[in-house]
Amino acid sequence: MDPRPLIISERLKEVKRVLAVVSGKGGVGKTLVASTMALALAERRMPVGLLDLDVTNPSCHVVLGVEPSKETPPEDMGVLPVSVHGLKFMSLAFYTRGEALPLRGAGVDDVFKELLAITRWGMLEALILDTPPGFGDVILDIANYIPGVGFIAVTTPSRLSVESLRRLAKTHLGGRVVGVIVNMAWKGYIPEDLGKTGFKLLTIIPYYPDLEACLGNPGMLLKTEFAKKIDEALNLLLK
Amino acid sequence: MHEWALAEAIVEAVCGYLSKRGVNRVASLKVAVGELQSVDEGILRFAVEELFKGRGVEVSSLVFEKEPAVFRCNSCGRTWRLEDLGIPEDAREAIHFIPEVFHVFTRCPHCGSQDLEIIQGRGVYIGSLEL
Ligand SMILES: Nc1ncnc2c1ncn2[C@@H]1O[C@H](COP(=O)(O)OP(=O)(O)OP(=O)(O)O)[C@@H](O)[C@H]1O
Ligand SMILES: [Mg+2]
Ligand SMILES: [Zn+2]
Numbered sequence: 001m002d003p004r005p006l007i008i009s010e011r012l013k014e015v016k017r018v019l020a021v022v023s024g025k026g027g028v029g030k031t032l033v034a035s036t037m038a039l040a041l042a043e044r045r046m047p048v049g050l051l052d053l054d055v056t057n058p059s060c061h062v063v064l065g066v067e068p069s070k071e072t073p074p075e076d077m078g079v080l081p082v083s084v085h086g087l088k089f090m091s092l093a094f095y096t097r098g099e100a101l102p103l104r105g106a107g108v109d110d111v112f113k114e115l116l117a118i119t120r121w122g123m124l125e126a127l128i129l130d131t132p133p134g135f136g137d138v139i140l141d142i143a144n145y146i147p148g149v150g151f152i153a154v155t156t157p158s159r160l161s162v163e164s165l166r167r168l169a170k171t172h173l174g175g176r177v178v179g180v181i182v183n184m185a186w187k188g189y190i191p192e193d194l195g196k197t198g199f200k201l202l203t204i205i206p207y208y209p210d211l212e213a214c215l216g217n218p219g220m221l222l223k224t225e226f227a228k229k230i231d232e233a234l235n236l237l238l239k
Numbered sequence: 240m241h242e243w244a245l246a247e248a249i250v251e252a253v254c255g256y257l258s259k260r261g262v263n264r265v266a267s268l269k270v271a272v273g274e275l276q277s278v279d280e281g282i283l284r285f286a287v288e289e290l291f292k293g294r295g296v297e298v299s300s301l302v303f304e305k306e307p308a309v310f311r312c313n314s315c316g317r318t319w320r321l322e323d324l325g326i327p328e329d330a331r332e333a334i335h336f337i338p339e340v341f342h343v344f345t346r347c348p349h350c351g352s353q354d355l356e357i358i359q360g361r362g363v364y365i366g367s368l369e370l
Contacts, residue, residue: 001365006255007248078244079336095333095340102342102353104313110361111339118244118336 004117008145011078011116014123015049018146019178019237023154024164026133029183030154032211034130035063036230037152039218041126042086049081049127051119052091053138055111056101060130061093065216068093078118085218090119108137116145135168143173150178152237153199157182157189165197174198181205181233202233241336242279245363246286252365254294262370267300269366274308274321275338276362277331283363308360314352321360323348338362 012018021034031054038050052060061068066084073079073094081088092101092111103111121127129149131138142149153168155161168174179202182191191201205226214221221227249270257263270287272278280303291298308321326334330344338361346353 001252001256001368003245003248003252003363003365006251007244010247010251075241078241078247092337092340095337096343097333099343101339103339104354104356106356107339107342111337114337114339114362117248118241120244 002113004113005145008113008116009147011120012127012146015121015127016125018127018129018149019152020053020129020131020139020142020146020149021152021154022131022135022139022168023133023161024135024168025155025161028133028154028156028161029181029205030133031059031130032063032226033152033154033181033183033230034128035060036221036227037234038087038089038126038128039064039085039222040227040230040234041128043222045086046125047088047123048086049088049090049121049124050130051081051115051127052089052093052130053112053115053142054130054132055092055108055115055138056103057132058091058093058096058130060089061091061098063215063221064089064218067098069097073119076120078120080120088121088124090115105137109141112138112141113145135171135173139173143176149176150237151176152202152233153177153180153197154183155180156184157186157191157193159193162193162197165194165199169197169199179233179237200236202236203229205229242282243286245278246283246290249287249363249365250290250294250296253291253368254296256368257296257370260370263295264297265299265368265370267302267367267369268298269302269304269368271304271306271364271366273306273338273360273362273364275334275341275357275360277335278363280305304366306360309358311356311358312347312350312352313354313356315347315350317347317349318358319348 041048
């Protein structure tokens with residue numbers, strides 16, 4: 001018998017809401033959305049956590065400007081997330097020292113359970129999860145082991161990406177989606193395609209060529225138009 | 240002492256099992272302790288016993304069984320043991336927390352692939368439970 005599933009809900013007992021940022025297609029901006037969302041909530045002085053669940057390819061630490069080989073999650077009857085920029089941050093990168101972790105599905109599933117079983121978040125208003133693209137092991141594990149989770153689906157305006165959300169809507173996961181963020185929208189984009197997903201639109205974010213310079217600098221990132229759009233989405237989500 | 244977190248998981252799982260059956264005593268509980276995670280068995284036992292006491296659960300026989308780690312390479316199909324792997328000392332701690340991290344620090348000793356699997360001896364699980 002695997003002792004971890006039951007303890008996972010125990011570890012999240014004091015977490016008010018868990019929001020997982022998901023997408024059908026890769027590279028649509030999940031990591032930037034998830035990290036900025038957590039930073040924006042921290043700026044509102046809310047106790048917030050950010051958990052990078054892109055286990056084979058974590059990158060939230062790059063957005064936060066955290067050097068994973070220089071920080072270690074403190075040990076205290078389990079492990080405590082690292083406190084940075086007013087939020088609690090946990091990533092596998094702390095253990096892989098930022099190196100690649102080639103894993104098959106069974107390994108991904110084990111990492112998910114282990115991380116959630118040993119990390120003590122304490123009291124949080126919100127825990128934001130960054131996830132790998134597509135609807136694979138991590139997404140299925142989140143849905144199975146974190147019953148109250150809400151999915152924030154990120155898509156570009158491209159039909160290739162929206163089509164994948166339409167498919168998501170039809171799966172057993174569709175009901176968990178609390179809203180959609182359209183990211184990297186071009187000028188004049190009208191979200192008529194989204195209708196077929198049935199999801200609620202949270203915000204439309206344009207493509208900002210200067211965003212790259214803000215990666216690793218949360219102070220700068222929070223001052224961008226991108227962060228303002230994330231704030232808009234948060235207002236809709238939290239009301 | 241991350242062993243406490245593992246002990247809590249074991250006790251939570253056993254208590255969940257017991258409460259479904261409306262009992263609070265266990266005749267025998269065997270906990271398998273995988274070699275790869277290098278858990279401190281003394282601390283784990285102490286924590287498990289304390290936590291059961293706190294929950295008012297009586298466990299007549301509590302046994303911890305070491306499980307040797309065995310790896311298999313998905314590229315060449317060969318298997319080997321932990322001592323053949325040569326995991327660097329400073330990586331042991333990370334592996335202690337998340338055993339899968341061994342993938343970062345090791346390669347197949349035969350063909351150099353990183354497409355490896357651990358087929359036994361990964362971490363802590365409940366081997367058997369008798370009421
Ligand atoms: N609105 C935007 N304007 C400009 N650049 C953006 C925008 N949103 C995201 N980016 C950039 O696009 C790239 C991909 O973003 P990100 O890594 O967050 O996507 P992802 O969905 O997490 O990717 P993956 O699926 O690989 O995890 C990054 O370089 C990011 O900085
Ligand atoms: Mg990402
Ligand atoms: Zn091999």
